[in-house]
Amino acid sequence: MGTATYTSVEKEFLEYYKQIESYGEAIKLMAWDLRTKAPKKGVQRRSETLSFLSQKVHELKTSDQMKSYIDQLKNSSDPVIKRSVELVEKEYNQSRKIPVEEYKEFVELTSQAESVWTEAREKSDFEMFRPYLEKIVAFNIKFAEYWGYKENRYDALLDNYEPGVTVKTLDQVFPKLRDDLGILIEKVNTSTDKPNTDAILTHFPKEKQEAFALKVLEKMGYDFKAGRLDETVHPFAININHDDVRVTTRYDENDFRMAVFGTVHEGGHALYEQGLNKDLYDTPVCDAVSMGIHESQSLFWENFVGRNETFWDQYYELFLDYAPESFKDIPKHEFYRAINEVKPTFIRIEADEMTYPLHIMIRYELEKGLINEEIEVKDLPQLWNDKMEEYLGIRPEKDADGVLQDVHWSDGSFGYFPSYALGYMYGAQLKTALNQSIDIDEAIRNDDLSPVKHWLNQNIHQKGSMKEPLDLLKEVTGEGLNPDHLIQYLTDKYGQIYNW
């Protein structure tokens, strides 16, 4: 994969592409800064700079020069170049198919919509947001038509986040997943031996949480010479450049789980970015396969490592060095049960492992209905609440806790939510595959997680985006999308926690 074997046009193409990466670094640093450090008054000018630089990237991605590279290198004999061209061509086509004026209107609409949504959520006033959402849905329908699809209009949108995954794929797995989760949740609800979280929800100073979170990142093998941990309101991981992959977290002094499991989650994303192949740096394939595969990495670490009983058997002593005195009175197993409490919530981002996929399915069904014009925006609040009641057994009393809770629609993103549930299933499948050569629990007991990280590096991270998600999954696990691994994991784990 060294540049030595590239032709001169290939080298030129990579040099050209590197400009996009350079602008990307500036944009990502600005975004990180806005979400962690930037003073308020500078935000307005910063937004203008961000939009200026994004425009430059757009120009490079959709230029005649780019088209010329695509035409010249489509049949390159080098696999990296060939795949790179496929990736940039897809973006080129997606962008060029939308008339410039329409795209501008859409960008303006979404930038207004986000602040309207913020206010609407605060006031729990769906009607305020409705006209914007109606326009956003209409734009997404138009875009889907421009981009094209084979079977279902929603496929055109899904493809932006999870290439190769279609409505057909999802409709094959989601109903089974929903039914199986329904059975498990019923067992949880009727359990007579539920965990108690009272003892763990005690005041836990932020600095102590941070110190422990840093310890855990270190155990995971996160490279602090190529990253750092900062505080934010909405946690994220970001690759400012490939050797500068930062993690952020949020502290709730009355519930340490937010920061600790949030850090492990974002740390999982960061390990993916830090694990990309150095030989691919600055090429279009030096990127995650998809949102879903990215999420498989974060959920892998958060759930299969961080919420694993062996993890707490091994590290509870360490944890007690940071935790308030009162934790010393909590038996290790009770602590483990408490951090894994299953409890339906209105808010997706506060959901436990078991109910989380149901939140996603609700959004998926509504999005699919909207894009296929089978349901109308005006009916969303009612539909949302009905589905919450049906799937989770709870009904939001206000739209702020229901249809208005997520930012995604206001910024124009349709087709993104399914990746969260896909990542979860991918993750469980990867866990099964990894367990064939590596015993996660043993690695934890050895206080050496490097075999786990190494396996993920070799099987996922190093490959960049050379393959599409379902192809990669097949290559690594030997099978296609299969929800059984997730169900099996949840059945085993929660049967023990809830003693059913």
Add this chain to the structure above:
Amino acid sequence: MGTATYTSVEKEFLEYYKQIESYGEAIKLMAWDLRTKAPKKGVQRRSETLSFLSQKVHELKTSDQMKSYIDQLKNSSDPVIKRSVELVEKEYNQSRKIPVEEYKEFVELTSQAESVWTEAREKSDFEMFRPYLEKIVAFNIKFAEYWGYKENRYDALLDNYEPGVTVKTLDQVFPKLRDDLGILIEKVNTSTDKPNTDAILTHFPKEKQEAFALKVLEKMGYDFKAGRLDETVHPFAININHDDVRVTTRYDENDFRMAVFGTVHEGGHALYEQGLNKDLYDTPVCDAVSMGIHESQSLFWENFVGRNETFWDQYYELFLDYAPESFKDIPKHEFYRAINEVKPTFIRIEADEMTYPLHIMIRYELEKGLINEEIEVKDLPQLWNDKMEEYLGIRPEKDADGVLQDVHWSDGSFGYFPSYALGYMYGAQLKTALNQSIDIDEAIRNDDLSPVKHWLNQNIHQKGSMKEPLDLLKEVTGEGLNPDHLIQYLTDKYGQIYNW
């Protein structure tokens, strides 16, 4: 000054110029991040991005489009546009006069030279750095010839940092300043009642220093909604954009003066940037007049406010809330004397107020000699040490403490050092002028520094770079460069501290 009155070409020109400011924001955020937060491994790619973005700025500044705006708007009837065009034309000419290939060579040379210098300083090995410095001097001589000058070749370099100031200007004031400082230093040296710094050089936790530094910035009127304070190795202030002006400082737990006076100094720079006229934002005149005028602001706050006895009379109680217990035993006046100790040092950046200008004069005389080919690079160490002995009465034992101490030459900057001493004289002149309407001591005693800040806002900051430094000085103080104000200030202050 509103855009309402601009012609369409003027508006186009300002839009064009705004792109430079947008790139500038990205570049400055990256620089701030590199010096405060960035993980090590990401630095190499970051440097490439910085060089890419700087190239974009260079292209915009030297384009045919820029030339066309200059030609069209040279005689604009709007004073802001007219001055803006003068400023961009100067840069355009400076850049265009240097052949592209030569400039590239120079950039490569200096980027190598800086790391060679770092190593040479560590090893105190001037010979290692000598060949690079010789080439850098040769380039500066060539550039000065390309740019042109009336009387002295060094004027061409000075003009980049302090427009309108020439060797003639400096040679009129520096000898007198040197002689007067010599007399004062002699009085200090022979004083029988010197301050004692032992008691203040005690362990002072970083967090406490930071908390007090933040308090002082607040007293100065620094706007935290448009800025923030961070830690760094070499302190600086930076306007990431005009509403995001950040300050950095360095903590020495055994000498709190570094952080406290360093913060006040950088805070003075920041107040300048925060005080620029909003109507001028994103125009070429929304900038400091010169390096020297910038330095006049930082030194004003550091010395005339922060090292002022009234300041400590007023705020010593507050300081004691943060300082270690042992400070309670130090009488206020002894504390004040200790923070103003005069003591010749080898290292410029550790110098006190009185000896500081002598460090600058040594560099000025050597630079002038090199650029006029009156002295040779190989003789620098000897010449440096001789001058140190002559002016400061101390002789460095190694070049790391002498000729190798400053980074400036390695990055190619010649003509910059005089601005430090000019800023000091400007500052003292401004203090005299300000004192005619505002009593600094009274403002401090009222715990309200806003009249001081307001005066500087009105007389300096709000004017942007509409004028050249000596013209602005004349406008505000009624006279040209005059070292007497500085000498008078030092005489009064140190006569009292040293009881002569």
